[in-house]
Amino acid sequence: MDDQHQESGQEIHLPDPSPWPIIAGLAAMFLGVALVWWARDTGSDIASVALGAAGAVMLVTVAGWAYEDGRMRAKAASHQEHGDTGVRFTQVITFAIPEGQLDAARAGLLSELNARESSLRDLAGFQDFRIVVSPAATGTSQVLAETTWSSREGLATYDESRETLLDLINSHPDQVAAGTVQVFDMEVVRDSKDVAVRFGKGTAAAIIGALAVGGFFVGAGLTLFEGESTVVEGDGGGVVPPPSGFAQTGLLGAVDFAFSETDIALPPNTEITMTVVNAGAAPHNWHLFQSSTAGDGPLVSGCTAGCDGGGSDVATPILNGGESAEFTFTTPGPGEYAFWCSIHPTQMLGTLTVAEGVPVPGGGGGGEGDAGDTPSGTTSISAKDLLFSTEELQLPANQEVTVSFDNEDASIPHNIEFFEGPVAGQGALIETCSEGCADGGAAVKTALEAGPVTQTFTFTTPGPGTYSYWCVVHPTQMVGTVTIK
Incomplete structure (x- = not known):
């Protein structure tokens, strides 16, 4: 912009807008992306990059603003010191457009005049260009085309060496009323525009705009955090099955960067099978x-299946996003035992309390087996107030079952879909439906219909394990776990 800055006494004329408001808006956009990304809890990698980019762009913006403002002030002071009056010159051309030709002139002559600005900016001494039209309902419409120059020499050079605006006007006799063209070359005696004030207001407006955009994204991020936090018991966001808790299912979620529960309880000297589910994007594990005090002393031993490396220490392997680990171990005697994620030891900590009278999670454990307690035949589940009636289902393994799904929310569409894995939305749907599923297909899911409506479908359950279900249009609110025994 250096070659476009022209001084007029104490004022500096800026024909082009400053780029710094745009750069500040870009920084706010990066900041918003980072906040929303973190709020959605899809991992911190992109969020960190976006935050870094926001900080870098904002620093460049502040530095650029400071540099440009200082340079402009120095130039103004220099010209004031040397007594430069900064006289400017303007060429004004007026003409009339015949009645009925205004629309044609807008598409023809006026459009060509407007397009000439880019070539004018390349000329030495050029400062400003404007076109003013006074349209008339009847009679001729008046037009004023004005160019402003920093010196008489610049205007004279323009008149002598280039096709002028006057030449362009004279090339459209059908759009210019005969005898109405007038040209005035004038010297600007007074210009009351306080450019310094205008630049200051523009800067303030840009900063306020950037803060407003950034504040919007902060609010959006906080809202998303709040909405997601209701899905889990803990500080993390995202969907951590099951929402109902470890005591009911034996599932412990890990989300960037927190466990779904930091205090869990188990009975002493009992064989327990539990599952750790990584519902985030970053890798996690679980050590007992x-x-x-987490990190103090050795790990609890007694693992009999599924632990890291097939060893006896109660520790899962490192789980990437969407992975889970099911393992079996014998709990130690009564007391308090710490657990952590060894990858995030300062953020992901918790306590296991082992005490008499604590039930086995999900009613299992002890090696006795309770398959006889699992329900068979028809299972009912309903949707009301954007929630399922239950967040846990128990079904028998490898049997044909019938499920009745009742949508009680009037005018609100719901469905139910069953997934092969413990995390709803990740992996494939179970595909053993024999009757009543959406589109008559094999995928175990109902059609998406607004309530009140009841849908009944039949499918064959898979083998023992932990599976999941959700409503596809409300995946963060309507989610649950299926335990098949």
């Missing part, structure tokens, strides 16, 4: 210590 013999002491009440």
